Amino acid sequence: MSVTFASEFPKRTQRSKALFERAKLTIPGGAGSTARMPRNGWNPYPLFMEQGQGSRITDVDGNEYVDYLLGLGPGILGHRNPTVTDAVVRAIQEHGTSFGLPYELEIEASEKVVAAVPGVEQVRFANSGSEAVGQAVRLARATTGRRLIVRFEGLYHGWQDSVYWSNHVDLDRAGPADRPRPVAMGLGVPAELGDTLIVLTWNDFDSFSALMRERGEEIAAVITEPAVLNTGCILPEPGYLELLRSETEKAGAMLIFDEVITGFRIARGGAHEYYGVIPDLTTYAKGIGGGFPVAAIGGTKEAMRLIADGTYSHSGTYNANVVQCAAVSATMDLLAEPGLYERQRALGERLATGLEGIANDNGIDAYVTGLGTVFQLWFADGPVKNWRDAVAQTREGEFTRWYEEMVVRGVLFHPLQFENLFVSLVHDDRDIDDTLNAAADSMKVLASEFGRK
Known part of the structure; x- marks a missing residue:
């Protein structure tokens, strides 16, 4: 199966690339935070965003994403509530x-x-x-x-x-x-x-x-x-x-x-x-x-x-x-809305268990740890209970490849294994369905690349 990211990302994000080159002239590293730079996972350059609304965000090239980055967490109510x-x-x-x-x-x-x-x-x-x-x-x-x-x-x-x-x-x-x-x-x-x-x-x-x-x-x-x-x-x-x-x-x-x-x-x-x-x-x-x-x-x-x-x-x-x-x-x-957290935790758990199941069905050892509205899919060979376990057990490269295959399918989260997926209080079933469909395709790519199914 062909590698999607290497061919699709440059075609989909031409304006982001141009803006990154322009930004580097006047902004150190080309971004307002070290956390947004290539050295922190945003390779080969960060996406430049145009606007966000609710659970979705759109980049300057017109690509829309189901957003699980949510500004690294602040978007608990989605964008522009x-x-x-x-x-x-x-x-x-x-x-x-x-x-x-x-x-x-x-x-x-x-x-x-x-x-x-x-x-x-x-x-x-x-x-x-x-x-x-x-x-x-x-x-x-x-x-x-x-x-x-x-x-x-x-x-x-x-x-x-x-x-x-x-x-x-x-x-x-x-x-x-x-x-x-x-x-x-x-x-x-x-x-x-x-x-x-x-x-x-x-x-x-x-x-x-x-x-x-x-x-x-x-x-x-x-x-x-x-x-x-x-x-x-x-x-x-x-x-x-x-x-x-x-x-x-x-x-x-x-x-x-x-x-x-x-x-x-x-x-x-x-x-x-x-x-x-x-x-x-x-x-x-x-x-x-x-x-x-x-x-x-x-x-x-x-x-x-x-x-x-x-x-x-x-x-x-x-x-x-x-x-x-x-x-x-x-x-x-x-x-303070009654039942809000219970509903969204259940939605997040449906997403998390769905991702874990899709990975396992493709022969990929991965499991979820989370709290409903925030979780991570660990590409790991054993349980992670602290930083030392994370270093010893995780397969960071596989996670990043998963991110790459998801982002070109319209799903955004942080590219590094040691970050999280955030579910806002406005994500809905359509978002979850779209994400799981993207995951089904992306996990097939990973299974082929890493010698599994």
Whole structure:
């Protein structure tokens, strides 16, 4: 069977290629984020987009795609949700954009977030997930008077120096699984900050318990995604989040949930609701604004007390601007629709199980891990429970070939195995059917290329 991608992609995306060459003249690397460049999987060049509507997106060459990238997660309500868009436009027309002072819409938005999330009693709005995580980590140090932060391999908590460590790390540099070494993930991160971090293997009960017995009184906070969504999709083993909660409480350390991706996506109350584990602090972005740029840090009143009395400065000119708060308020209203998450999780599960079945029917070893509205199809030779398993077990090249065959058939998601497919709350059965039909054809290509059926 012929290889579709190599022949079809250049023909289908001529204007994207031309725009990429033009962009490189004035934009470093040709894109506004390193995550959109060829070195991050978008080969031979990224698609340039024209517009998105609902669950579909169209590139500058006129190709339409069922969109499971969704801006890397923010498009929880699809593209250009009319309710949220109208609320933002109306707020700008009636109020303005940014005052540098509080206003009532900010209260309204915060009240709705607090009402949605169990255990969150107060919230401050910010501008990016990285910013919110950096604030949460520093606030934990300020609150506890301690300096050590515990984080886990394979999890990405943004680009700030304090947490930009041990993400997709070279295991030769990281050392043994029971006590990994912190490894800075980018140039310019001061090596001295490694002494403020303890890195562990995720889903390893024994190493975490041992650390807390030995050094619990030195630890300011443990930060984790409640489900790892920055190395594909890796779910917590039963009891693991509960262990993190109980051990941090015993040690007087804080537990921080990075819900930049899981927040408002897996349930209206995020991981708090879905897993029933309540951390001290939680960071949000992506889904909280229905596609608009907004982030937040939330927590109990006790966890937020230093912000509340001004002892800790959480500042930002654009914090809680009108666009953000209008988007959050409208999004929270839409997410309150009865049965919405149950319906869309079931839709996502139909897609996920369908993809797994098609792969297996073609003799391809692949399986799905997910939470309904976000999942990954692992091309793997065994179970993936942490970053080290992902390195050892996955066949990344096969996944990328699958992406290539899907994108020329009108289905878009991230080309790398260690990302995810996002299902919005507006995808429908037609989207799922179109995707499964494309998968049936693309898996036949993979089976032929990789020596299976």
